[in-house]
Amino acid sequence: MIVCHCRNISDHDIHAAIDWMRAADPETLATPGKVRRALGKPADCGGCTTLFLGTMRNGPNPEMPMHIRDLREATQETGTCKATARSSNASTVRSAAS
Numbered sequence: 001m002i003v004c005h006c007r008n009i010s011d012h013d014i015h016a017a018i019d020w021m022r023a024a025d026p027e028t029l030a031t032p033g034k035v036r037r038a039l040g041k042p043a044d045c046g047g048c049t050t051l052f053l054g055t056m057r058n059g060p061n062p063e064m065p066m067h068i069r070d071l072r073e074a075t076q077e078t079g080t081c082k083a084t085a086r087s088s089n090a091s092t093v094r095s096a097a098s
Ligand code: FES
Pocket: 003, 004, 005, 006, 007, 043, 044, 045, 046, 047, 048, 049
């Protein structure tokens, strides 16, 4: 099935690119941008984004790297994201202002 008509990207192309990325680095986080870059086909109109993401999620290899699986639950429990500490942003702003 063709997912992106502008760049002629099929669901097989997307799944093959994700498999290739995971074979090279099992910890990699597959994003549409990385998949497009791996395929050498950048986005054009962007109209396929929803279908592109759905194809990525429903593929045979939708596994998330272990270290980021619990980020959503941790964020909902504490109200802050573990991935980006807010205090580091505040200190950067303060040091830049002085
Ligand atoms: S349909 Fe995919 S970029 Fe246009």
